[in-house]
Amino acid sequence: xxxxxxxxxxxxxxxxxxxxxxxxxxxxxxxxxxxxxxxxxxxxxxxxxxxxxxxxxxxxxxxxxxxxxxxxxxxxxxxxxxxxxxxxxxxxxxxxxxxxxxxxxxxxxxxxxxxxxxxxxxxxxxxxxxxxxxxxxxxxxxxxxxxxxxxxxxxxxxxxxxxxxxxxxxxxxxxxxxxxxxxxxxxxxxxxxxxxxxxxxxxxxxxxxxxxxxxxxxxxxxxxxxxxxxxxxxxxxxxxxxxxxxxxxxxxxxxxxxxxxxxxxxxxxxxxxxxxxxxxxxxxxxxxxxxxxxxxxxxxxxxxxxxxxxxxxxxxxxxxxxxxxxxxxxxxxxxxxxxxxxxxxxxxxxxxxxxxxxxxxxxxxxxxxxxxxxxxxxxxxxxxxxxxxxxxxxxxxxxxxxxxxxxxxxxxxxxxxxxxxxxxxxxx
Numbered sequence: 001x002x003x004x005x006x007x008x009x010x011x012x013x014x015x016x017x018x019x020x021x022x023x024x025x026x027x028x029x030x031x032x033x034x035x036x037x038x039x040x041x042x043x044x045x046x047x048x049x050x051x052x053x054x055x056x057x058x059x060x061x062x063x064x065x066x067x068x069x070x071x072x073x074x075x076x077x078x079x080x081x082x083x084x085x086x087x088x089x090x091x092x093x094x095x096x097x098x099x100x101x102x103x104x105x106x107x108x109x110x111x112x113x114x115x116x117x118x119x120x121x122x123x124x125x126x127x128x129x130x131x132x133x134x135x136x137x138x139x140x141x142x143x144x145x146x147x148x149x150x151x152x153x154x155x156x157x158x159x160x161x162x163x164x165x166x167x168x169x170x171x172x173x174x175x176x177x178x179x180x181x182x183x184x185x186x187x188x189x190x191x192x193x194x195x196x197x198x199x200x201x202x203x204x205x206x207x208x209x210x211x212x213x214x215x216x217x218x219x220x221x222x223x224x225x226x227x228x229x230x231x232x233x234x235x236x237x238x239x240x241x242x243x244x245x246x247x248x249x250x251x252x253x254x255x256x257x258x259x260x261x262x263x264x265x266x267x268x269x270x271x272x273x274x275x276x277x278x279x280x281x282x283x284x285x286x287x288x289x290x291x292x293x294x295x296x297x298x299x300x301x302x303x304x305x306x307x308x309x310x311x312x313x314x315x316x317x318x319x320x321x322x323x324x325x326x327x328x329x330x331x332x333x334x335x336x337x338x339x340x341x342x343x344x345x346x347x348x349x350x351x352x353x354x355x356x357x358x359x360x361x362x363x364x365x366x367x368x369x370x371x372x373x374x375x376x377x378x379x380x381x382x383x384x385x386x387x388x389x390x391x392x393x394x395x396x397x398x399x400x401x402x403x404x405x406x407x408x409x410x411x412x413x414x415x416x417x418x419x420x421x422x423x424x425x426x427x428x
Contacts, residue, residue, distance in 0.1 A: 004020075004021045005018040005019060005020055005021055006018075006019050006020075006021050006031050007019070008036060008040065008042075009040075010040045010041075010042055013040070013041070015039060015040040015041065016039070016040065017035055017036050017038075017039035017040050019031050019032055019033055019035060019036060020032040024056070026061055027061060027063070030053050043414045045416055049239070054234060054239065054242070054411075055234070055242065055402065055405065056405065056407070057233070057234070057398065057401060058072070058095070058401070059071065059072065059092060059231060059233075059394070059397055059398060059401060060072075060092075060231045060232065060233040060394070061073075061233070062232070062233050062311060064309075064311040064312045064313050064314070065313050065314060066314060067312055067313075067314035067315045067316065067317050068317065069232075069317050069318065071088065071091060071092060071230070071231060072091050072092070072095055072096070074091065074097070075317070076227075076228065076317050076318055076321060077317060077320065077321055079091075079227055080224055080227050080228060080318075080321035080322075081321070083097070083227065084195070084196070084197075084223055084227075085196055085197065085223050085226040085227050085230070085390075086103070086106060086107055086110060086196050087103060088226075088227050088230050088393070089106075089110075089168055089230070089393040090102065090103065090106050092230060092231055092393050092394060092397040093164055093393065093396070093397050093400070107196075109165050109169075110165060110168055110169045110196065111169070111190075111192040111199075112169075112192070113165055113166050113168075113169035113170060114169045114170060114172070114173055114190035114192070114199065115170075115173065115189065115190060116170055116173050116174060116177075117147050119147070120140065120143070120144075120147070120174070120177075121177070121187055123140065123143060124136060124140055124174070124177050124178070124181055124187075125181065127139075127181060129181075129182075129184065130182075131181070131182075132381060133175075133178035133179065133182060133381055133382050133384075133385045134259065134262075134263045134384050134385060134388070136177075136178045136181065137174060137175060137178055137259055137385055137388060138256050138259040138260050138263070139256075140174050140177075141167075141171075141174070141252055141255055141256040141259060142252055142253055142256035143252075144166075144167075144170070144252040145250050145252040145253060148163070148166065148252070151163060152250040152251065152252070154245075154248060154250065154251070154403060155403075160251070160400055160403065163251045163252070163396070164251075164393075164396045164397075164400065167251070167252075167255060167392050167396055168392060168393055168396070171388070171389045171392045172190075172196070172199060172200040172203060172389055173190055173203060175200070175382075175385045175386070175388070175389045176188065176200060176203035176204045177203075178382070178385055179204055179378075179379075179382055179385075180204075182379075182381070182382075185207060186207070186208060188202065188203050188206050188207070188208075190202075190203060195219070196223075196226075197219050197222040197223045197226065198214060198219055200222065200389075201214040201218065201219065201222065201376075202214075204378070205377070215332060217325075217328050217329050217332045218329065218332075218376055220325055220328075221325045221326070221328070221329045221372050221375075221376065222372075222376065224321060224322050224325045224372075225322065225369050225372060225373070225386070225390065226389070226390040227321075227390075228318040228321055228322055228365055228369070228390075229365075229369075229387055229390035229391055230390055230391065230393050230394050231391070231393070231394025231397065231398075232311075232391075232394070235267070236261050236262075236264070236266075236267050237258040237259075237261040237262040237267060237268070237391065237395070238258065238391075238394060238395060238398050240257050240258050240260075240261040241254050241255060241257060241258040241395045241398060241399055242398055242399065242402050242411070243257075243411040244257040244258075245399045245402055245403070246402065246408070246409065246410045246411040247410055247411075248410075251396065251399055254395075254399055255392060255395050255396065255399070258388075258391070258395045259388045262384060262387060262388055262391065263384060268383075268384040268387045268388070269383075269384060270305070270306070270364075270366035271306070271366040271367075271369045271370030271373065271383050271387075272370065272380050272383050272384070273305040273306070273366075274305045274306035274366055274367050274370040274371075275370045275371075275374055275380055275383075276305075276380075277304070277305040277306070278339055278342055278343055278346075279339070281342060281346075282338065282339055282342060288342075288345050288346055288349050289349075291304075291346065292349055292350070292353065296355055304350070304361070305366075305367075306363060306364060306366050306367025306368075306370070307350055307356065307361045307362065307363055307364065307367065308359070308360070308361040308362070308364065309364045312364070313360060314360055314362075315360075315362045316362065316363075316364040316365050318364075318365035319362065319363050319364050319365050319367065319368060321365075322365055322368040322369060322372065323363070323368055325372070326368040326371055326372050326375075327344075329372060329375050329376075330344070330371070330375060333375060339374070340371060340374075340375065343367075343371050347363055347367070350362075350363065351363070370383065373386060
């Protein structure tokens, strides 16, 4: 991977360092700065680590300028069109798409791990009636370490594999229990004759007095959301999982840390912001024209949520994947759906407006995913839980990769100290 060097010289001291230039299989070249401090007494300063590679990874590649997202080399468009979520899970964990026999075995393993210990039921029932679902989920995932302490040896490859399967399998069950607790409904048991997405919808919406049979369109819409959110490279929550795991923390604690990070509105709350915006437009009676005008007015603090993306400077490739299933689901619902009609009109207006075209402010995945989740009758308080359920496989894949990395070290960033220098303690 390394083919030449970059020389860094401190003009103040004259000290210099020849630093290796690293080129991955695709993407920008990177300078390995690990020897910089030893050779020059200099550290690098990069708030948010936006220009710093913290690891080598073969899981996911993003080119934001070109609008490219690859998982193990496969485009997100191909995966969303041809795979199901568990196939993508296998790909992220093991590096390859499964053949039919491999998929059958993997699916069977996941289905046989979907139930949770009865004490988990009691644990989750102990939360206040109005507890936020993300508070419940992060605490419950961390608590799993107390139920499976016999298989959390991070140095045991078989333990790591079992834990990955358990997390993927049990996350829909625990996520649904957050919803059921919030609604005051009894917890439902998973059904092994259903697909991953069908089972989740059953766990969410079935009750002992009656079953729930989701439409194929709803199932496909959920599958698409899960696939599109399965991994997204070194984002804040994934980096949190890696940092927590670098200390040797068990996988349940590491994933719980990722869930806590995802809970932040700047990370996992984007599709909630979209729905809040649409609800506000509906409640105030604003028109599409006035909304567009406000978005263009630099003196107005209003922001058009769900358009543009920090990483993708072109079209978000995930948005193209979910747009059709979003429209199909809305068409199936039919009837009087004013909020969904508003969303479609806003989408059409933005896509046709040169102002947004020139600034490449296209609808992103959060715009459509929020609408899909609302159409599936999933409340906004559960939106980030859905994100966490999907992203679990990405988190655990990165956690496993980190522990297989020969260059793995505990995370310990440097800082620029700006406080007081040494001073004497005042005499009394």
